[in-house]
């Protein structure tokens with residue numbers, strides 16, 4: 001798989017370009033502490049985190065009868081939003097985006113993150129100019145990215161076979177399959193390499209390895 005095979009890179013945001021792993025664990029631990037539930041460390045987070053988020057919350061021990069999912073979801077997002085600027089881009093994000101642009105690839109972001117906040121944080125890091133489209137949800141709950149992705153591909157007007165989706169979770173692989181686009185997974189985010197490989201994904205340990213394999 002080399003760069004010229006694809007004309008467009010669709011990037012996932014959280015965990016793929018943005019390194020928000022520690023922040024997600026911290027915010028969730030505060031919620032767990034409030035209810036005296038067992039805390040997360042990285043290994044437990046990697047084991048339990050998945051989409052749909054509702055099932056993940058149940059695995060963490062939240063009692064749906066006492067804490068409804070909508071309320072938990074809002075509590076997490078409020079905690080995350082208050083601290084969102086503590087996260088940084090992954091070490092190689094800027095370099096890889098610049099190299100892909102220099103290689104003539106077009107790039108977009110497809111994220112379950114809220115549209116307005118997504119645009120704002122991408123601008124905050126000064127990387128908005130790399131993207132033709134920045135596509136997030138209009139709603140704060142993490143629904144599937146498939147519908148958004150279908151809209152984005154229609155907008156791009158290029159065949160799905162010319163597109164490579166780059167993500168960090170098994171959900172990204174499922175989305176790519178549903179969209180009919182190729183997928184590369186970076187094991188430096190919300191899912192560990194073994195879980196990504198078990199899903200049948202094409203896995204790279206980090207963005208530098210992804211870039212090297214694609215001649216970027």
Ligand SMILES: [Mg+2]
Nearest residue numbers: 012014015168
């Ligand atoms: Mg992600």
